[in-house]
Amino acid sequence: MSTPPLTFRRSLSLTTRALFASAIAIAAMVADWRLGWLEPLRDGLSIVARPLLAIGQFPAMVREQFERATLDVLVLQRENAELRTRLTHLVVQQQLAQRCAEENDRLRALLGLSPLPKVRLIAAEVLFDTPDPFSRRVVVDRGSNHGVRLGFAVVDLSGLVGQVTRVQPLVSEVTLLVQEGARVPVEVVRTGTRGIAWGVGDGRLQLRDVLGEWRVREGDELITSGLDGLFPRGLPVGRVVRVEGASGAPIVLVEPFAAGERLRQILIAERLDQPGG
Amino acid sequence: MSASANQSAELLAPPNRGWMGVSLIVALIFDLVPRVWGAVAPEITMMTLTFWALRAPQWCGMSVALGAGFLLDVGRGMVLGQSALAFVWVVWGAQRWRTRVLWFSGWGQAAHLVWLWGAALALETAARAVFAGGSWPPLHFWVTPLVMMGVWPFWQWVLLWPQRYSRAERG
Numbered sequence: 382m383s384t385p386p387l388t389f390r391r392s393l394s395l396t397t398r399a400l401f402a403s404a405i406a407i408a409a410m411v412a413d414w415r416l417g418w419l420e421p422l423r424d425g426l427s428i429v430a431r432p433l434l435a436i437g438q439f440p441a442m443v444r445e446q447f448e449r450a451t452l453d454v455l456v457l458q459r460e461n462a463e464l465r466t467r468l469t470h471l472v473v474q475q476q477l478a479q480r481c482a483e484e485n486d487r488l489r490a491l492l493g494l495s496p497l498p499k500v501r502l503i504a505a506e507v508l509f510d511t512p513d514p515f516s517r518r519v520v521v522d523r524g525s526n527h528g529v530r531l532g533f534a535v536v537d538l539s540g541l542v543g544q545v546t547r548v549q550p551l552v553s554e555v556t557l558l559v560q561e562g563a564r565v566p567v568e569v570v571r572t573g574t575r576g577i578a579w580g581v582g583d584g585r586l587q588l589r590d591v592l593g594e595w596r597v598r599e600g601d602e603l604i605t606s607g608l609d610g611l612f613p614r615g616l617p618v619g620r621v622v623r624v625e626g627a628s629g630a631p632i633v634l635v636e637p638f639a640a641g642e643r644l645r646q647i648l649i650a651e652r653l654d655q656p657g658g
Numbered sequence: 659m660s661a662s663a664n665q666s667a668e669l670l671a672p673p674n675r676g677w678m679g680v681s682l683i684v685a686l687i688f689d690l691v692p693r694v695w696g697a698v699a700p701e702i703t704m705m706t707l708t709f710w711a712l713r714a715p716q717w718c719g720m721s722v723a724l725g726a727g728f729l730l731d732v733g734r735g736m737v738l739g740q741s742a743l744a745f746v747w748v749v750w751g752a753q754r755w756r757t758r759v760l761w762f763s764g765w766g767q768a769a770h771l772v773w774l775w776g777a778a779l780a781l782e783t784a785a786r787a788v789f790a791g792g793s794w795p796p797l798h799f800w801v802t803p804l805v806m807m808g809v810w811p812f813w814q815w816v817l818l819w820p821q822r823y824s825r826a827e828r829g
Contacts, residue, residue, distance in 0.1 A: 395750060395753055396750065398720045399747060399749070402721075402723065403743050403746050403747065405724060406724065406742040408739070409728070409738045410740060410743070413737055413739065413790070426729060427732050429729060430686075430732040431733075433687050433690055437687045437689075437733075441692055509692040510694070511692075511735045512733075513734040513736045514795045514796075515736060515794070520735070554735055561794060582794065
């Protein structure tokens with residue numbers, strides 16, 4: 382038996398090739414998402430993809446520069462004055478808060494409680510929204526070189542914004558709180574009821590998985606509970622806008638504080654303790 | 659761009675491999691332009707792959723689809739392989755039905771291709787939901803294939819530009 386000459390050998394049919402290629406694609410999805418094996422491949426490909434990305438961002442950059450160049454001096458002066466006033470207020474408040482924190486530490490020590498974890502903040506600026514139609518993420522200009530690690534909380538002036546979900550040396554990616562499937566352990570300020578806020582995909586969160594009794598009503602404010610060992614406790618999350626259904630397990634909708642306007646300046650918050658410690 | 663002429667009947671120079679590369683890179687750049695979240699925009703890379711799978715199936719096969727898909731996934735920060743999967747089946751469909759589709763003019767082709775694109779995007783969404791944790795695009799994302807249909811005659815006209823004989827002769 383001899384193999385047929387090359388001319389007569391037929392290549393695989395179109396459908397077979399397509400099936401083979403999609404097997405590769407699906408294997409890549411599983412390896413990337415479930416197993417996290419493909420970060421080296423991603424880094425390699427991003428050498429090619431990053432210049433394309435940079436060119437794609439060029440128009441937006443030009444527009445921003447133009448807007449900056451044409452800003453009115455008077456507007457800037459007014460804004461500057463407002464910011465100064467606000468800064469003064471904040472500094473005074475911060476000093477008071479500092480004293481409270483010290484006192485709190487002393488009292489906790491007297492009671493024999495373990496000290497509250499400290500928080501380190503990294504200031505960052507949002508570079509752009511990722512053009513992924515499937516999830517709401519932004520890329521910020523601080524990465525592992527600046528001490529950013531996976532899972533850090535991200536806040537802006539109004540409250541919790543999201544969480545760091547991918548870190549590269551110079552940039553990192555933040556998945557927004559309102560992304561469907563995002564979860565954050567929260568606490569109702571008024572009653573101390575603890576649960577988990579889930580992103581439901583329409584810009585709102587839903588309070589679920591409550592421990593014990595549902596003591597929550599419209600207008601209640603939610604803060605992070607810090608039970609995940611990742612987020613600092615007490616970051617403002619949102620306000621309850623609707624409670625419907627049975628009292629046993631009502632549907633509680635939460636409007637995040639950090640909704641709406643475009644993100645620019647943010648802070649990345651690191652909790653300085655060992656998870657679970 | 660005249661809407662009247664049957665574009666496939668136009669006399670064309672053979673396709674150019676370099677132009678295929680350039681057009682794919684330009685398409686990737688288009689798709690990587692940052693946009694307001696939820697804004698509907700045509701998937702230009704998908705359309706460009708369709709074009710080349712129709713016009714030059716010997717060059718635009720599964721490996722090109724996979725390569726472009728992986729690049730787009732990395733650039734957009736999506737799950738690796740998501741766009742690649744969609745692109746593979748777009749190329750498959752375009753190659754499979756190319757003799758039929760090429761009989762039609764721009765709008766007729768678009769009316770055929772809109773189903774292919776819609777199906778590929780649906781497949782992408784489903785695969786993402788099954789293999790990579792469900793996260794769904796907003797409902798109006800499904801207008802995308804229609805937008806692509808509207809853009810197709812124009813984009814095809816652009817992509818055919820170096821192949822028109824008048825131009826090829828002059829160059």
